[in-house]
Amino acid sequence: MSTSAAAVVFSTTATSSATRRSNPASRVYASLRRSPHSRLVSSSPSPPVCATAASPGGAAAGGTAAAAEARKKLLIFDAEERLAESLAKYTARVSEEAVAARGAFTVALSGGSLIKALRKLVESPYLEAVDWSKWYVFWVDERVVPKDHADSNYKLAMDGLLSKVNCFDFLMPTRLGQSADTMLKWDYCELVPIPASQIYAINDALSADRAADEYETCLKQLVNDGVVAVSEVTGFPKLDLMLLGMGPDGHVASLFPGHPIVNENQKWVSYIKDSPKPPLERITFTFPMLNSSAHIGLVVTGAGKAGAVHKAFSDKQSSSDLLPVEMVSLQEGLITWFTDKPAVSMLSSI
Numbered sequence: 001m002s003t004s005a006a007a008v009v010f011s012t013t014a015t016s017s018a019t020r021r022s023n024p025a026s027r028v029y030a031s032l033r034r035s036p037h038s039r040l041v042s043s044s045p046s047p048p049v050c051a052t053a054a055s056p057g058g059a060a061a062g063g064t065a066a067a068a069e070a071r072k073k074l075l076i077f078d079a080e081e082r083l084a085e086s087l088a089k090y091t092a093r094v095s096e097e098a099v100a101a102r103g104a105f106t107v108a109l110s111g112g113s114l115i116k117a118l119r120k121l122v123e124s125p126y127l128e129a130v131d132w133s134k135w136y137v138f139w140v141d142e143r144v145v146p147k148d149h150a151d152s153n154y155k156l157a158m159d160g161l162l163s164k165v166n167c168f169d170f171l172m173p174t175r176l177g178q179s180a181d182t183m184l185k186w187d188y189c190e191l192v193p194i195p196a197s198q199i200y201a202i203n204d205a206l207s208a209d210r211a212a213d214e215y216e217t218c219l220k221q222l223v224n225d226g227v228v229a230v231s232e233v234t235g236f237p238k239l240d241l242m243l244l245g246m247g248p249d250g251h252v253a254s255l256f257p258g259h260p261i262v263n264e265n266q267k268w269v270s271y272i273k274d275s276p277k278p279p280l281e282r283i284t285f286t287f288p289m290l291n292s293s294a295h296i297g298l299v300v301t302g303a304g305k306a307g308a309v310h311k312a313f314s315d316k317q318s319s320s321d322l323l324p325v326e327m328v329s330l331q332e333g334l335i336t337w338f339t340d341k342p343a344v345s346m347l348s349s350i
Contacts, residue, residue: 071330074337087338088120092130094295098240099134105240110140111153112245115160117299122164132165132193138200141254141284144208151279154201165193208271212283216269233331236292246300250308250323254284296335303342310346
């Protein structure tokens, strides 16, 4: 395929363009230049402490193979910049829809190359259009290392994405003591758009098992508080968006091929101490947690992942040899694959 537009293989809905917030000032607000004196989000917010709460019951997400295939959309790009632009537009749209519907946007990030792929989200026009103050940020998985460690997914996201979120509150004329028709100037307020209390890092002072338990407890509290929704189909938490990458072996989050953790169907958050790639200790969302989300954006690029992509889109002979990426299957939403040509080079239908 030689076009720059995405090719839709499994889909019924195209991604719409991101729009401005409903605030009457947002149209002007989004077009204004950013101040050179803007203040960045703190690079080391303290993880919120959550009280223990009861867990909603329910079964793990499942569903038929036909239904799962119908909920996939494959987008292919011939340029890295166009993939990044589309991913930013997609994320901004899902954020806007969630805020309009619930007053909050819950999103889980992963590590690897995903954060770089999200770079356009913190550039104009998305930087100004997204209502960052409504974001609640989680991690799909995390390495059990200090937050300032080079292997930390938290550090990767803070350095490459969250620390670059800075925008400005438009001061309405009435706040300046002027009427709209006599106002002669604009002014700005510096913001920290995503409050530190809404960025949920793991507790890196704990062991892997205790950190996983605490993270699940935190999620339960947020479910009880109404911040995180619950899937009516599965009974598990329903985050608005999971943003995933995939390894060459087909792993997603820290759910690796052949590892017993892929069979976990009760816990929301679990852990491993024997990761096939370092660091050995990690915590991770389980498949029931992934598969209960409203949307999944899956970013897969590079020829090294072509084999796993080919298997993910091939006819399934049995469920015994599924790669973890093949076990990602939404019950209610759509999985959107953001890929490049090398990653889909083994697909005969492209």
